[in-house]
Amino acid sequence: MAPKQELKKLVTEAYPAMANLGIDAKKVKPVLKKLVKLYDKNWELIAEENYRALADAIFETEEDKVPEPKRKSPTVDEEETEGEEAQLHVEPAQPLKRLRLKGQESQPLHPLNNSAPSSSSTPSKKPKLNENASPKEFSGLKPQNKAVSFGGNARTEVRSLPSGDGIVDQGKQPASTQVAHRRRLVSERAPPSIPSKEATVEAGKVLLPNNQMHCTNTLIVPKDEPIDELPDYEVPIAVIAPERSSVKDSSMKNGIAGKNMGHAPMTSSQYRDGGVEDENVLPSSNKATFNVELASSTLGEVKLFLSCSSALQRPNFCMPSCDQLVEMVGEKCRHLYKISDPNFSVPKLLRDICDCVLEFKKTGSNEDLQEGPKIGSSVDVLKESDAEGTLNVGGNKDLDMFANSSNGIINVKSSASLISPQSPFSLSLDDDVLASKMDRTNDFSESNVGKELVDSITPNPSSLVVVPQHQLTADDIRSFHDVNDLTKGEERVQISWVNETTNDFPPSFNYIPQNLVFRDAYVNISLSCIGSEDCCSTCMGNCVLSSTPCACANKTGGKFAYTAQGLLKEEFLEECMVIGRNPQQYIIYCKDCPLERSKNDGYLEPCKGHLKRKFIKECWSKCGCGKQCGNRIIQQGIKYNLQVFFTSEGKGWGLRTLEELPKGAFVCEFVGEILTIKELCDRNMKCTKNGKFTYPVLLDADWGSKFVKDEEALCLDAASFGNSARFINHRCCDANLVEIPVEVEVPDSHYYHFAFFTSRKIAALEELTWDYGIDFHDHDHPFKLFQCRCGSKFCRNMKGSNRSI
Numbered sequence: 001m002a003p004k005q006e007l008k009k010l011v012t013e014a015y016p017a018m019a020n021l022g023i024d025a026k027k028v029k030p031v032l033k034k035l036v037k038l039y040d041k042n043w044e045l046i047a048e049e050n051y052r053a054l055a056d057a058i059f060e061t062e063e064d065k066v067p068e069p070k071r072k073s074p075t076v077d078e079e080e081t082e083g084e085e086a087q088l089h090v091e092p093a094q095p096l097k098r099l100r101l102k103g104q105e106s107q108p109l110h111p112l113n114n115s116a117p118s119s120s121s122t123p124s125k126k127p128k129l130n131e132n133a134s135p136k137e138f139s140g141l142k143p144q145n146k147a148v149s150f151g152g153n154a155r156t157e158v159r160s161l162p163s164g165d166g167i168v169d170q171g172k173q174p175a176s177t178q179v180a181h182r183r184r185l186v187s188e189r190a191p192p193s194i195p196s197k198e199a200t201v202e203a204g205k206v207l208l209p210n211n212q213m214h215c216t217n218t219l220i221v222p223k224d225e226p227i228d229e230l231p232d233y234e235v236p237i238a239v240i241a242p243e244r245s246s247v248k249d250s251s252m253k254n255g256i257a258g259k260n261m262g263h264a265p266m267t268s269s270q271y272r273d274g275g276v277e278d279e280n281v282l283p284s285s286n287k288a289t290f291n292v293e294l295a296s297s298t299l300g301e302v303k304l305f306l307s308c309s310s311a312l313q314r315p316n317f318c319m320p321s322c323d324q325l326v327e328m329v330g331e332k333c334r335h336l337y338k339i340s341d342p343n344f345s346v347p348k349l350l351r352d353i354c355d356c357v358l359e360f361k362k363t364g365s366n367e368d369l370q371e372g373p374k375i376g377s378s379v380d381v382l383k384e385s386d387a388e389g390t391l392n393v394g395g396n397k398d399l400d401m402f403a404n405s406s407n408g409i410i411n412v413k414s415s416a417s418l419i420s421p422q423s424p425f426s427l428s429l430d431d432d433v434l435a436s437k438m439d440r441t442n443d444f445s446e447s448n449v450g451k452e453l454v455d456s457i458t459p460n461p462s463s464l465v466v467v468p469q470h471q472l473t474a475d476d477i478r479s480f481h482d483v484n485d486l487t488k489g490e491e492r493v494q495i496s497w498v499n500e501t502t503n504d505f506p507p508s509f510n511y512i513p514q515n516l517v518f519r520d521a522y523v524n525i526s527l528s529c530i531g532s533e534d535c536c537s538t539c540m541g542n543c544v545l546s547s548t549p550c551a552c553a554n555k556t557g558g559k560f561a562y563t564a565q566g567l568l569k570e571e572f573l574e575e576c577m578v579i580g581r582n583p584q585q586y587i588i589y590c591k592d593c594p595l596e597r598s599k600n601d602g603y604l605e606p607c608k609g610h611l612k613r614k615f616i617k618e619c620w621s622k623c624g625c626g627k628q629c630g631n632r633i634i635q636q637g638i639k640y641n642l643q644v645f646f647t648s649e650g651k652g653w654g655l656r657t658l659e660e661l662p663k664g665a666f667v668c669e670f671v672g673e674i675l676t677i678k679e680l681c682d683r684n685m686k687c688t689k690n691g692k693f694t695y696p697v698l699l700d701a702d703w704g705s706k707f708v709k710d711e712e713a714l715c716l717d718a719a720s721f722g723n724s725a726r727f728i729n730h731r732c733c734d735a736n737l738v739e740i741p742v743e744v745e746v747p748d749s750h751y752y753h754f755a756f757f758t759s760r761k762i763a764a765l766e767e768l769t770w771d772y773g774i775d776f777h778d779h780d781h782p783f784k785l786f787q788c789r790c791g792s793k794f795c796r797n798m799k800g801s802n803r804s805i
C-alpha cells in the first residue's frame with residue numbers, strides 16, 4: 001500500500017484528471033472508493049495511463065446505473081478522498097469520448113466491469129469481480145491468421161513457408177532444377193457492381209459496408225466475439241462496441257424485455273467488456289446478450305447494429321420493445337456525443353434531419369447551402385459537441401450530405417437491425433427505410449416527408465418487418481480490414497485502403513506475408529537440399545558488390561540480376577519483358593501436362609504450353625552473406641508505399657503506388673496458399689457451386705522440361721489467404737509490372753516465388769497492373785474469364801476494354 005502522503009497526492013491528482021475528461025467530481029468519489037478497495041489501495045494501478053481504470057469504471061458505473069453501495073462509515077482513505085474532493089475545482093467538461101476502437105480494446109480494462117488489467121498492470125491482489133471473465137473476452141481484436149474454412153474448402157492444414165529461415169522438411173528428395181516455363185492463370189470473381197451513386201470519401205476514410213451484410217443462413221457470430229473482430233476505424237467513423245445495456249430502465253440491464261413484459265428476463269451481462277458478476281444473472285444456459293453499436297461517417301451514414309446472441313430459440317425469449325430499442329440508441333448517442341440536452345431523442349434528431357432536407361429543398365442551390373441548412377435543437381446539440389463532423393448531422397459536413405440531394409441521392413442512412421445468430425429470422429427496423437425515403441426526396445411533398453420519415457423510425461411495432469436472416473458471416477467480419485494497414489502489421493510498410501467510389505469494403509481474406517502450403521503441395525525447404533553449387537557459403541556481406549559473382553548468380557548466367565541499388569538490371573528486365581511481349585516464341589509444351597491430367601475428364605488433352613521465363617536465384621540462409629545482401633531483394637519484403645483502392649473502371653479493387661517507383665524496382669510478390677493443381681481443380685469445382693472464386697497463379701515454369709508429379713505441380717491461390725498482390729489487376733501487354741520467378745529457399749524450380757518488378761518508372765497514384773497472360777478466346781481455362789476493362793490500346797479483349805483510359 002502506498003504511504004498515506006503518497007495516497008493523498010494521488011487522490012488529489014485523480015480529480016483533476018477526471019475533470020479533464022469531463023467527469024464531474026461527484027461521480028468520481030464513489031467509484032474511486034470502490035476501486036481503492038478492489039485494487040487493495042494499489043494506487044499505482046489506478047493512476048496508470050492517466051487514471052484510465054478510474055475513468056472506465058466511472059463510465060461503466062454511469063452507464064450501468066450500478067446502485068451506489070450503502071453508505072458505510074468512511075474509512076481513513078475515504079475520508080481523505082472526500083477531503084480532496086472538496087478542494088477541487090471542476091473544469092468545464094471536455095467531452096469524454098469513449099470510443100471503443102479496436103486498438104483500445106486491448107487496453108487495461110477496469111475492474112468494475114470484471115475485466116483483468118493488462119499483464120503489465122496486474123495488481124498484486126486481483127479485483128474479485130474478474131472471476132467470470134475469460135481471457136478471450138479481453139483479447140482485443142487480434143485477427144485470426146489461422147486455418148479456417150472458406151468458400152466451402154476445408155482448409156485443414158496450413159504450413160508456414162517462410163522465405164527466409166523457416167524449414168519444412170518433408171523428407172522427400174527435391175526434383176532437379178530445370179528450365180523454366182510458365183503460363184499464368186487467374187480466375188475471376190463476379191464483377192463488382194459499378195457504383196450507382198456519387199459519393200466522395202476522403203482518402204483513408206471509409207463508409208460502412210452496405211453490401212457486406214449478406215443475407216445468409218450461415219451466421220457465425222460468436223456469442224461475445226463478433227464485435228471484437230470489427231475493424232479499427234479512424235475518425236470519422238465512430239464505433240461503439242457493445243457495452244452493458246445503457247437504458248435507464250433497470251429491466252434493460254438485467255433482462256431487456258424482461259420484467260415489464262412478463263417474460264423471463266434475459267441477461268445483458270455478457271458484454272465484451274466482461275461479465276459483471278450480477279446477482280440477477282441467469283444460469284449461463286439462459287443467457288443472452290444485447291449489444292448496440294453505432295457508427296457514423298462523414299458522408300452522413302449512420303449505422304446502428306443491434307445484435308442479440310443466444311437464447312433466441314428459447315420459448316421464453318422475448319425481443320426488446322421498440323421503445324426500449326429507441327431508448328438504447330438514444331442512450332448511445334447521448335453517451336457518444338456527450339449530449340446533455342434532456343430533450344434529445346433519436347426520433348427528434350431524425351425529424352431535424354428531415355427538416356434540413358426540406359430546408360435544402362426550399363433553398364435548392366449549393367450557394368444557399370454555404371450558410372448551412374437550418375437545423376433543429378437536437379442537431380444543434382451535436383453540433384456544439386465534439387461530435388461535429390462525426391455524426392454528420394450538424395456542422396458543415398452536412399453540406400456534402402445535402403448537396404448530393406440534387407441528384408436525388410441523400411447520403412444519409414439509418415440502419416437498425418437485430419442480428420440473431422440462432423434465430424431463423426431477424427427483426428429489422430428496416431435498414432433502408434430512411435435511406436430509401438431520403439433517396440426519393442425529390443418526390444416528397446414537404447408536408448409529409450418529415451412525418452413519413454419519422455414514422456418509419458418512431459417506436460411503433462408496425463415498423464418492424466421480418467426479413468430473411470441477416471447476419472454477420474465470418475466473411476463479413478474478415479472484410480473489416482484496418483483502413484490504415486490491411487497487412488495487419490505483417491509487412492515493413494503499412495498498406496492502407498481507400499474507397500472513393502462506393503461503400504464497399506475490401507473483400508474478406510486473410511493477409512499473409514509469405515506463401516503457405518495448403519495441404520498436399522510438396523515443397524521441400526531444407527538446408528540439405530541446397531547443394532554447394534546452389535549457394536555461396538563462403539561469401540560475406542553484400543554479394544552484389546563483390547567483383548566476382550557468387551554461385552547464386554549462376555542461374556542468371558553468372559551475373560546478378562540486381563544492381564547495387566537493388567533494382568533489376570536494365571538488360572535483365574528487357575529480356576524478361578520481351579518474353580511477355582512475344583509469348584509464342586517462348587512457349588514450351590509438356591509431354592504429360594499436370595494441368596490436363598488434373599482435369600480428370602476422361603481423356604488427356606495435349607499440353608497447351610507454358611511460358612519459359614527467366615529465373616532469378618537469390619542468396620539465402622545457407623549463404624555466407626548477410627540479410628542485407630543485394631542479392632536478397634524479394635526476401636527483404638515490400639518497401640514502397642502502396643495502397644489498395646477501389647477502381648473507377650469496374651475492375652473492383654486494385655493496387656496503386658503512393659510514391660514514384662523507379663524502373664526495375666521490386667514491388668511485391670504474389671503470395672497465397674500453395675496448392676497442387678489437383679487441389680486447385682477441386683477448389684474451383686466447389687467454388688463454382690457456391691459462387692466463390694479462386695485467384696490462382698500457376699507455378700508452371702518448369703513443367704515442360706520433365707515429368708512433373710501431381711504433388712509437384714503447384715500454384716498459388718490468393719483468394720482467401722494472400723497479400724496485397726491479390727489486388728493487382730490485369731492489363732493487356734503494356735502493364736507496368738512484370739512477373740519474374742525467383743528461387744530463394746528451394747533450388748528446384750517446381751516451387752518459386754512469383755515476384756513483381758516495375759517495367760518502367762511509375763508515377764505516384766498510378767495503378768499497378770500485370771498481364772495475367774490470359775487468352776480471352778480460350779474458354780478452356782480452369783477458371784472463369786472476365787471482360788477486360790484494362791483500357792490498354794493493346795487490349796486482347798477489345799469488346800470490354802475501355803479505350804479512353
Ligand SMILES: C[S@@+](CC[C@H](N)C(=O)[O-])C[C@H]1O[C@@H](n2cnc3c(N)ncnc32)[C@H](O)[C@@H]1O
Pocket residue numbers: 186187188189190191192507650651652653654695725726727728729730731786787788789790
Ligand atoms: C486478382 S483479382 C484482382 C483484384 C480484384 N479486382 C478485386 O477486386 O479483388 C482478379 C480479378 O479482378 C478483376 N479484374 C482484374 N483485371 C481486370 C480487368 N482488366 N478488367 C476487368 N476486371 C479485372 C477480375 O474480376 C479478376 O477476376
